[in-house]
Amino acid sequence: MGAHAFFLDVDGTLIDLAAHPDAVVVPDDLPRTLARLAEAASGALALVSGRTIERLDGLFGVARFAAAGSHGAQLRHAPGHDVEAVPDLDPEVAQALKRAALAFAGVFVEDKGPSLAIHYRACPAQAPHLRLALEEVAAAAPDLVLLPGHFVFEAKRAGYDKGSAVEALMRHPPFAGRTPVFIGDDVTDEAAFRAVLAAGGLAIAVGAPRAGAAAVLPDPSDVRRFLTHLAAQPHQRGR
Numbered sequence: 001m002g003a004h005a006f007f008l009d010v011d012g013t014l015i016d017l018a019a020h021p022d023a024v025v026v027p028d029d030l031p032r033t034l035a036r037l038a039e040a041a042s043g044a045l046a047l048v049s050g051r052t053i054e055r056l057d058g059l060f061g062v063a064r065f066a067a068a069g070s071h072g073a074q075l076r077h078a079p080g081h082d083v084e085a086v087p088d089l090d091p092e093v094a095q096a097l098k099r100a101a102l103a104f105a106g107v108f109v110e111d112k113g114p115s116l117a118i119h120y121r122a123c124p125a126q127a128p129h130l131r132l133a134l135e136e137v138a139a140a141a142p143d144l145v146l147l148p149g150h151f152v153f154e155a156k157r158a159g160y161d162k163g164s165a166v167e168a169l170m171r172h173p174p175f176a177g178r179t180p181v182f183i184g185d186d187v188t189d190e191a192a193f194r195a196v197l198a199a200g201g202l203a204i205a206v207g208a209p210r211a212g213a214a215a216v217l218p219d220p221s222d223v224r225r226f227l228t229h230l231a232a233q234p235h236q237r238g239r
């Protein structure tokens with residue numbers, strides 16, 4: 001393996017899914033494995049998540065890794081650097097989405113500033129009705145996009161996603177010039193799959209095959225084992 005840049009989705013890829021966003025468990029040795037791999041890749045490792053960078057820092061250690069948060073709305077090019085972010089959703093649009101969502105018993109809304117995650121894990125049968133209600137709000141807000149995920153609709157502005165986040169990170173050191181590898185499990189990761197493929201890289205799906213993915217790892221524990229193995233390879237540094 002030559003000089004690679006690693007872009008890693010979080011929920012359902014690095015960590016197991018849980019009943020609630022606050023109930024996830026980060027295995028003790030995972031931050032250390034990621035730090036080792038980042039070191040072996042001369043810092044070219046980023047977490048690329050729908051979560052905010054603040055939440056990622058809470059899970060993995062403050063400012064420990066480069067990161068893209070809130071589906072590309074936030075970017076941190078290197079550990080310790082400032083976070084660049086697009087503006088929050090228009091407050092009236094956010095309010096209208098929350099009103100529409102909370103009309104459904106069991107739905108809860110995670111307000112991430114530039115995006116909202118509207119979770120329906122507790123009431124999956126409501127998904128089609130919830131979707132219609134959210135689409136009605138989105139129809140009156142031309143800048144708004146609804147992304148489906150694991151028992152969630154993510155509402156965000158158009159113009160950025162995990163693909164644009166990977167492209168932006170790849171423009172600067174230590175990522176620039178390396179071969180990008182993205183590992184992800186969800187439909188929201190497919191934009192990043194396209195970005196790494198366009199840059200001559202490799203996409204790896206988790207759980208099930210996805211468009212553009214060259215390989216599938218069965219679940220997050222296999223991803224963690226794979227990353228541990230990579231971190232132990234001496235020749236990642238490359239340049």
Ligand SMILES: O=P(O)(O)OC[C@H]1O[C@H](O[C@H]2O[C@H](CO)[C@@H](O)[C@H](O)[C@H]2O)[C@H](O)[C@@H](O)[C@@H]1O
Pocket residue numbers: 009010011012013016017018019020021022024048049050051052110117119121149150151152154186188
């Ligand atoms: O891009 P990711 O790192 O995969 O983040 C996607 C969303 O993850 C979180 O929600 C999902 O995981 C929860 C915990 O396992 C689960 O309860 C929920 O049903 C999933 O949708 C997070 O809360 C969202 O903000 C992220 O966008």
